[in-house]
Amino acid sequence: MIMIILFVFLCHAVTFCQIEFVKVPMQKKRPIHLALYQIKLPLPGVVSILHRASGLLLFLTLPLLLLMLENSLHSAQTYASLVALFKHPLARLSMLGLLWALLLHLCAGLRYLAIDMHLLNNLKQARESSKAVLMASFLLMLLIGVRLW
Amino acid sequence: MVSRVVVGAHYGLRDWLIQRVTAGVMALGCLSLAIYLALHPGLDYQxxxxxxxxxAVRTFALLFMLCLYYHAWIGVRDIAMxxxxxxxxxxxxxxxxxxxxxVYAIWSVQILWGY
Known part of the structure; x- marks a missing residue:
């Protein structure tokens, strides 16, 4: 019994002490490798940051989207002016970009749901699913874009 | 003594779950709108x-938008954190x-019921 208590006590002591033991020399000797031209973000990391960026972009354009919905419903005149606005190629191009952000966010989100359900368990699947997310969002954007154009 | 800084997180499962539930509602909404638009080409103002x-559509649209705002809050909060x-x-x-x-939520009600 005493042995067990002693053992548990020792384990805790080691765990706590390790923080002190390890931290001090590691902060001195840890190699710093910040050659930014050599460090490459892996594909899942690219999808991750694009998921964030697209989400933020969609949040920032929310007032614009709400204004468009309001104009599309308010009256026949506002609807017509909205249609006229989208005759402009620049307006269409920016909407296409926003559509891509939405589709990318959607596809990447579905990938995270798959990860939550332990469907993607190894590095190979993580990389391939990231590639699939990028390709699927781009192809869907092309498909919807061609239909709308 | 735990000294917590105001970060906005709840340190728990709740936001994680809400993020996924609201995403599910929005995915369903996007899919149904896409199907409706595909089945009705040349949709005009009327x-x-x-x-x-x-x-029913108004209610689901409002549900969609409220889910969007809650989802956006958690996402933007995480980025800010x-x-x-x-x-x-x-x-x-x-x-x-x-x-x-x-304000967006109030505006959404006005858009959907205000004309």
Whole structure:
């Protein structure tokens, strides 16, 4: 019994002490490798940051989207002016970009749901699913874009 | 003694779950709208307005938008937590985002029922 208590006590002591033991020399000797031209973000990391960026972009354009919905419903005149606005190629191009952000966010989100359900368990699947997310969002954007154009 | 800084997180499962539930509602909404638009090519103003005049569509559209705002809040909060280090600035952003999203929610009701 005493042995067990002693053992548990020792384990805790080691765990706590390790923080002190390890931290001090590691902060001195840890190699710093910040050659930014050599460090490459892996594909899942690219999808991750694009998921964030697209989400933020969609949040920032929310007032614009709400204004468009309001104009599309308010009256026949506002609807017509909205249609006229989208005759402009620049307006269409920016909407296409926003559509891509939405589709990318959607596809990447579905990938995270798959990860939550332990469907993607190894590095190979993580990389391939990231590639699939990028390709699927781009192809869907092309498909919807061609239909709308 | 635990000294917690105001970060906005709840340190739990709740936000994680809400993020996924709201995402599911929005995915369903996007899919149904896409299917409706695919089945009704050449939709004009009358058709578009008729679609949004039913109470069921209006209610689901509002549910979609409220899910969107809650989802956006959690996402923007996480981004602010990761990149904005000064607590006062982060708090300011949080308050601004919350108030903006509440205004969006009120605006959404006005859009859907106000014409």
């Amino acid at each position: 058709g578009w307005r008729a679609l949004f005049s039913g109470d 990761d990149y904005i280090k000064p607590v006062w600035l982060r708090l300011l952003i949080h308050v601004f985002v919350i108030l903006t999203l509440i």
